[in-house]
Amino acid sequence: MLLLILGLLLWSLSHMLRRIAPTYRAELGKRGYRMVAIASGVGIVLMIFGYRAWDSGQLWYPPAGMRHVNNLLMLIAIYLFAASGMKTWVARRFRHPMLTGVIVWAVAHLLVNGDWASVVLFGGMLVWALLEMALINRDEPQWVPPTGGSAGKEIGAIVGAVVVLGVIGYIHGMLGYWPFG
Known part of the structure; x- marks a missing residue:
């Protein structure tokens, strides 16, 4: 359960970073694209493992x-x-x-x-x-x-x-x- 929730949070927050912290996201510049891509990818992996492992x-x-x-x-x-x-x-x-x-x-x-x-x-x-x-x-x-x-x-x-x-x-x-x- 925890992995699934962490994955959802990582996915959601990385995608909403531009909207919830626009100044910080702007400061990141091109690095921000890589960070969002990596965070999204890790989030997806966590969601997959968390979903498959949770015997709910x-x-x-x-x-x-x-x-x-x-x-x-x-x-x-x-x-x-x-x-x-x-x-x-x-x-x-x-x-x-x-x-x-x-x-x-x-x-x-x-x-x-x-x-x-x-x-x-x-x-x-x-x-x-x-x-x-x-x-x-x-x-x-x-x-x-x-x-x-x-x-x-x-x-x-x-x-x-x-x-x-x-x-x-x-x-x-x-x-x-x-x-x-």
Whole structure:
């Protein structure tokens, strides 16, 4: 449990450093990018080991049909990640497509995992994404949507999301969590 919580804190605080301590982050300059990358990587490793090591009890038992809802939401989440950097329709309409993708990802996993470790991990990431959105909106109240985009980029984001979902599903299967059936 402790590793999971430490990983979540390391991930969250390193990502929010620019918002919660802007002067300190500015003083770090280019070193700050490396520090955030290292802290994020260590946070992910701690979250993975903490999640897998925590033999927590069940809070609820999700219905079998939720797996299909999870897969649809995961496809949407991955598309939001892809769309965030490609000036797609979604990126031009929604201010925070990547953070929205994290929220959709977290909700999808909470629908199919009713154990404490999942609630802490996915609930923690959900809270982080919501806080990050609030901090960004506070610091940068004016948003200028990106311009441009094309049908090709839209198709690329959709096809990419389907391929990435397949790869993620395959990796989950190798780890013992088959998500597709």
